Each structure stands twice: as C-alpha cells, then as structure tokens.
Amino acid sequence: MSPILECRNLSKSYGNKTALSNINLSLERGKIVGLLGPNGSGKTTLIKLINQLLVPTAGELLIDGKPPSVATKKIVSYLPERTYLNDWMNVTDIINFFADFYEDFDRSRAYDMLSSLGIEPGDRLKTMSKGTKEKVQLILVMSRRAKLYCLDEPIAGVDPAARDYILSTIINNYAEDATLFISTHLISDVENILDDVIFLQNGQITLTSSVDEIRYKQGKSVDGLFREVFRC
Amino acid sequence: MLAKLFKHEWKAVSILLLLIHGALLVFSFPGRIIISMASSNTGDYVDIIFAFYILFYVLGIVLVAFMTYLYLARRFMSNLFSDEGYLMHTLPVTPAQHLWSKFFVFVIWMIIDLIVIGLSLIILFLNKETLSELQSFMVNLWDAFITSFNSSPVGNVFYWMLSCIVSVFYSIFSIYFSICIGSLCKTHKVLGSLGTFIGIGIVTSIISSILMMIFQYTTTVTSGLSTAVTTQVMGDAYYLVTLVFNLLLALGFYFGSHYILSKKLNLQ
Numbered sequence: 178m179s180p181i182l183e184c185r186n187l188s189k190s191y192g193n194k195t196a197l198s199n200i201n202l203s204l205e206r207g208k209i210v211g212l213l214g215p216n217g218s219g220k221t222t223l224i225k226l227i228n229q230l231l232v233p234t235a236g237e238l239l240i241d242g243k244p245p246s247v248a249t250k251k252i253v254s255y256l257p258e259r260t261y262l263n264d265w266m267n268v269t270d271i272i273n274f275f276a277d278f279y280e281d282f283d284r285s286r287a288y289d290m291l292s293s294l295g296i297e298p299g300d301r302l303k304t305m306s307k308g309t310k311e312k313v314q315l316i317l318v319m320s321r322r323a324k325l326y327c328l329d330e331p332i333a334g335v336d337p338a339a340r341d342y343i344l345s346t347i348i349n350n351y352a353e354d355a356t357l358f359i360s361t362h363l364i365s366d367v368e369n370i371l372d373d374v375i376f377l378q379n380g381q382i383t384l385t386s387s388v389d390e391i392r393y394k395q396g397k398s399v400d401g402l403f404r405e406v407f408r409c
Numbered sequence: 410m411l412a413k414l415f416k417h418e419w420k421a422v423s424i425l426l427l428l429i430h431g432a433l434l435v436f437s438f439p440g441r442i443i444i445s446m447a448s449s450n451t452g453d454y455v456d457i458i459f460a461f462y463i464l465f466y467v468l469g470i471v472l473v474a475f476m477t478y479l480y481l482a483r484r485f486m487s488n489l490f491s492d493e494g495y496l497m498h499t500l501p502v503t504p505a506q507h508l509w510s511k512f513f514v515f516v517i518w519m520i521i522d523l524i525v526i527g528l529s530l531i532i533l534f535l536n537k538e539t540l541s542e543l544q545s546f547m548v549n550l551w552d553a554f555i556t557s558f559n560s561s562p563v564g565n566v567f568y569w570m571l572s573c574i575v576s577v578f579y580s581i582f583s584i585y586f587s588i589c590i591g592s593l594c595k596t597h598k599v600l601g602s603l604g605t606f607i608g609i610g611i612v613t614s615i616i617s618s619i620l621m622m623i624f625q626y627t628t629t630v631t632s633g634l635s636t637a638v639t640t641q642v643m644g645d646a647y648y649l650v651t652l653v654f655n656l657l658l659a660l661g662f663y664f665g666s667h668y669i670l671s672k673k674l675n676l677q
Contacts, residue, residue: 225676230676232672247501261492
C-alpha cells in the first residue's frame with residue numbers, strides 16, 4: 178500500500194532563514210507517529226506544508242499520492258496549535274459548519290464526545306475557557322473519518338487531567354487504516370500511544386524509529402532519548 | 410462549495426449589518442414628524458431640533474455606508490489572514506471560491522445599503538410636492554444620462570451599465586488585493602493594506618488625469634437660446650479607454666489576490 182504521506186527533499190525557507198531542510202519522509206497507514214522536537218525545530222512548518230498553509234521552497238510533498246490541494250484537504254483532518262473558532266458561534270453552529278464542508282464528518286460522534294465532556298451544544302464559544310475551546314476543536318477534528326490526522330501540539334494548552342481524556346479521545350476515534358501525526362514536545366505524555374517517532378532538529382530529521390526499537394534495542398524511553406539528543 | 414461558503418459568509422456578517430441598516434430606517438421615522446413640524450410652525454425650538462436632526466441624520470448615513478465597507482473589509486482580513494484562516498484555508502475549497510463567496514456577499518450588501526438609504530430618504534421627504542419635484546429631477550437625470558456619451562442613447566445605456574459593473578468589481582477587488590498585499594508584510598499588516606489601498610488610489614488617479622489630458626478636446630457648443638460657448642469635452646474614446654483600463658485593473662486585482670492566497674499565504 179502506498180504511504181499516506183511522502184516528503185521528497187522538502188525544504189522551506191522564510192527569507193534567509195531555513196525552517197526545513199531537505200526532508201525525506203514516508204508515513205505508513207494505520208500508525209500513530211510522533212513528530213518530536215524542541216521549539217523552533219520546524220514541526221509546525223511541516224504540518225502547515227501538509228495542510229497547504231505554506232508552499233514549499235523546494236522539493237515535493239504528497240498526501241495519498243497527491244500534492245496538497247482540495248482533494249487532499251478532504252482526507253486530512255488538522256488541529257492547529259491555536260484557536261480558530263469564531264467567538265460569536267455556538268457549538269451547534271460550528272458542528273453544522275464542519276458537517277457542511279467535510280463529507281467525512283460524523284455528527285453523532287461529535288455530540289457523543291461533547292456530552293461526555295459536559296459541553297452543551299448551545300454553549301457559546303465566547304463563554305468558554307481556552308482549554309474548553311481546545312477540547313471542542315479536538316472533538317471537531319476527531320469527529321471526521323479522515324485518512325490522515327495532523328495534530329499540532331494537541332495537549333500543550335490543557336491541564337494534565339484533561340490530557341488523559343484528550344489522548345484517549347484520539348486513540349478511540351480514529352480508524353485502523355488512518356494515520357495520526359502528532360507534533361509535540363511533551364513526550365512523556367504521548368509516549369505510550371505512539372508507534373513511531375521522528376526527531377526534528379533545526380529543520381532536519383535526526384532520527385526515524387519505532388518506539389519499540391528505542392525501548393528494546395536502546396533500552397531507553399522515548400522521553401529519555403529525547404532529553405539526551407536535545408540536551409541544551 | 411461556493412454556495413456553502415456564501416451561506417456561512419452571509420450568516421457571519423449579516424447580523425450586525427442588518428442591525429445598523431435597520432437602525433437607520435427606524436431613525437428616519439421621527440425625522441418625518443420633525444420635518445412636518447418644522448414646515449407647519451416655525452420657532453426657535455423646532456428649528457434647533459430640525460437642525461440637529463438633519464446633522465445626525467447625514468452623519469448616520471455616512472457612518473452606515475462607511476461601516477458597511479469597513480466591516481466587510483475587516484471580515485475579509487480576519488477570516489482569511491488571522492487565526493480563523495487556519496480553518497478557512499484547510500476547508501476543501503479553492504482560493505477562487507473564497508474570493509467569489511465574499512465578493513457576492515459584498516455586492517449584495519452594497520445594493521442593500523443603497524436601497525436602505527433610498528428608503529430612508531423616501532420616509533423622510535416623500536410627499537405630494539416632493540414627488541412631482543422628484544419626477545422632474547428623474548426626467549432631467551435621464552436626459553443627462555442618455556446624452557452624456559456622444560454617439561447614441563443605446564450606446565449610453567450599455568456603457569453606463571458596463572461601467573457600473575466594472576466599478577463594482579474594481580472597488581471590491583482593490584480592497585481585497587490591498588489586504589492580500591498587506592498580509593505579506595511581516596508586521597503592521599493593517600498599515601500595509603491601508604498603504605497599498607491609498608497607493609492604488611493615487612496611481613490610478615494620476616493615470617486617469619493623463620488619459621483625460623490625452624482625450625480632452627475643445628469644442629464650441631450652443632447653450633440656451635443662441636450663446637456659443639467654447640468648452641472642453643471628452644471624446645467617446647476617453648470613456649471606452651477608461652472602461653477598459655478599469656476592467657484590466659479589476660482583473661489584475663482579482664488574479665493578484667488569487668495568486669497570494671494560493672501561493673504566498675503567510676499565516677503567522
């Protein structure tokens with residue numbers, strides 16, 4: 178089966194500053210892959226390129242064999258690191274919005290997740306805390322039956338108690354043949370759900386490995402290896 | 410997808426715009442009473458109220474029209490270039506669909522704006538006397554309209570209709586293009602947009618002045634009974650060149666905006 182995501186010699190520069198340099202990457206289907214690296218390593222740039230929020234300076238990026246386009250946006254579910262919801266909307270409005278544009282959006286799944294978190298469909302986003310808005314956004318993203326989920330720092334803005342809920346939401350709501358691409362620097366929190374990891378440093382991939390390989394062959398946790406590799 | 414974008418765009422902007430246009434209409438009703446009071450009995454007290462009312466009314470009309478433009482321009486900016494852009498640009502829609510959905514909503518609100526201002530003026534001023542004056546004004550306006558273009562009345566109507574459509578395209582896409590250019594700035598994006606918009610205004614007025622100088626010619630016309638007057642008039646070619654010039658600029662603004670949205674998106 179062809180990979181869900183392929184990057185060939187992918188580079189991105191902002192003026193003189195190189196954010197990503199010559200990235201070669203292939204993501205298999207049905208895996209949970211962690212994109213790990215310190216702040217400013219290029220994680221968000223890579224995720225923005227996948228979602229066509231940026232255009233590569235050089236190289237090629239293919240999603241399900243196609244370059245980023247309307248067709249790929251239909252199969253990629255993206256959670257950005259910031260809140261993009263309109264404050265004047267209530268939860269039902271935003272669910273209708275997602276259902277209108279994404280054919281793979283599952284309303285009943287969204288309402289189930291909302292009720293388990295005690296969020297009322299009539300609640301206005303204006304009245305919600307930042308953490309609750311982030312949960313709503315995660316629910317919207319995970320209510321799609323997408324082929325590739327790109328989650329940029331999904332747990333960075335919420336308290337540790339909510340992190341467990343978010344991670345279990347992620348695991349319980351993606352199809353087996355779908356791929357989860359999670360960017361984070363909070364390794365210990367996500368380590369247990371990852372199949373593979375990619376270490377990114379100064380815009381370059383320094384390691385691509387399965388979590389089992391790190392644990393059994395190197396005898397380290399991913400968090401331990403990360404601290405070793407990225408020691409300041 | 411265009412229809413869906415239009416629906417959500419309409420819903421997002423219309424609450425506030427309906428409110429301010431509704432407020433203008435409501436504000437017109439007491440004006441009719443004040444005007445009838447002022448015309449039937451004169452006195453310091455009524456005159457002062459009348460003067461203040463007219464002052465606020467004119468300010469209100471200017472404010473409503475200005476706010477409509479400003480609000481829709483701001484909506485374009487915040488929806489596509491702020492945090493909301495992270496959602497809008499990851500929807501399975503094309504940059505062209507984004508532009509056209511916002512454009513159609515803008516056009517409809519420009520028309521509603523004109524209708525509401527017209528209705529408000531009717532509420533304020535329309536009675537038997539003003540109706541007959543309005544009729545003669547419309548006749549004069551029509552005469553001026555069909556004779557302004559030198560060749561034929563049919564050509565005139567066609568020209569003005571085309572000119573109207575082009576100017577709507579030109580004005581809206583010049584706003585969108587300015588905002589797109591502003592979005593490319595690293596900081597001070599609003600200032601960048603405003604600077605571009607003003608810059609476009611200055612450059613186009615210089616070019617129009619040059620065109621006027623090229624196509625202007627002197628002629629002698631007879632006005633009134635027998636007075637011959639030498640005057641500067643514009644040839645038909647001037648109107649056609651201006652129309653084509655504005656059309657080319659409008660197309661340039663559209664394709665420029667489209668290029669920036671698809672190839673140079675720079676969300677912070």
